[in-house]
Amino acid sequence: MLAARDVHRHFEGMRAVDGVSLDAPRGQITGLIGPNGAGKSTLLAVLAGTLPSTSGAIVFDGVDITRMPAYARARHGLVRTFQLPSEFAKLTVLENLLVAAPHHRGDSLLGALLGKRYWEDDERRLVGEARALLARFGMSAKESDYAGTMSGGQKRLIEIMRALMLRPRLLLLDEPMSGVHPKVVQEIQYYLEELRAEGLTILMVEHELHMVERLCDTVIVMAQGKVIGSGTMASLRRQREIVDAYLVG
């Protein structure tokens, strides 16, 4: 589904991502783990296009997207979330989801100027879709609240719902459990398993190793900008250099 080949990202000589090659197979959850500063989030940003790569190739569903800008990759079905909360604070929860809705007749200057009658059918349909997602994630009662007033866990859910509104084919999740109450972690885990069952491909950076073990089909380990191993969590625990680099304890 997603293949990266010899991808580099350098910051003035510092090799944040140093020749990474990886695959995220269709319909699976692939985990990306490693110590702080390993280059995981940078790699995720490079894959999503929010940071350009210094060199290398990225192919998504058979299309070379290496030079494709981030917004085009998102429209193509490759959607990312962020490590830090990235909600649109002064938009309501429902509006946060509607922003992501593709192919809206009112989402252009011309459409806006033509007036509500021109786009209200699309709006009605997409509000329905967004409300269905809110119901699924148990956040219907919050639809009219400003997203900025939500808790950390609710903001994570908003990000995931927002990404789903775009009907992604591959979801890049950057530490979806970080800073989240344990109860919400269980919820997120449940939703991610559901999404996988529905056939969505996910590449996930995560520090919660128990979650990674339960959720991920394949796990890739990074250290100092390089991939140092990959496989199931069980097989990784048997590799001495990986245990030394990251899995101590």
Next chain:
Amino acid sequence: MNSYYAATLLVYAAVDIIACLALNLQFGLSGIVNFSFIVFQAIGAYTAAVLSMPPDTANGAYQVYVGGFQLPFPIPWLGGALAGGLLAVPVGLVVLRKLRTDYQAISLLVLSVIANSVITNARPLLNGAAGIAQVPGPFADQIDPLSQSYQLLYVGLTVPCVVLVWVVAARIANSPFGRSLRAMREHELAATALGKNPVQLKMTIFIVGGILAGLSGAILVGYIAVWAPSEWLYPETIILFAAVIVGGRANNMGAILGALLVPVGFFEVTRLIPPTIGGWVPPPNLIPASEWVSIGLLIIGFLWFRPEGVRPEARRIFDGAPVGEEP
């Protein structure tokens, strides 16, 4: 209040309302800190002037300027609006594509200073610091511009423009396109990651704002008949920012309220200050200087105590939303 004064007040109010609605689209809705806004109003005014005036060899050639096409209404107003939009294209492409928001603001402020200096010193272009005078207003060749009926006519031509700009601003602000602009304002990178092209969004609203600013300049110059660099120094933009901040960012009614409270109301109030206070004659520049100090204090005061303005940005609640979630 005589009818001339009333007409003057109404035309100034209309011009400021159009300008504030335009700035609100750029700054309030989209987060673009356009510190060169007044340049777009100025190019609209200059363009409308040279489109409506006769060649500079007329009237004894006491002033020099390019153009002088003597075109009938509404071409000068449309030309002014078009010029504002056209100027937004190169400026936007240079400033809005790569720079961070704070650097955008600095660049646009510098542009405002440079543009004013160039026009002031390049006299053959638009008559330099003296500016251009005797700009004919719409139908000035058919009705005496000093007559009461002409004043009414001018107000009558201006009001539909305000209504049109209001409709444009309202439709943009309340549409899914406006929602994308607000999302970009809140978190540009997240909006990009959701398929929004931030450069396209910013360029679009920058050009729309430029068109509306140009129109406001065209309307103003047709009424006051003169236009000079002293009319569009960069602090003029700060007054409009004060109006949008006081009225309420991202709220069109707030922008109108701000236009009426700050550029119109605030400066009208200072006209009521008597020339002598208890026998004391204040220095000649005290009142204009105190106006600027007051504008600065007004901005700081609102940003400190009520940053959302008199009319805050409205929360959008959709039909069928769960009850009990009202603000």
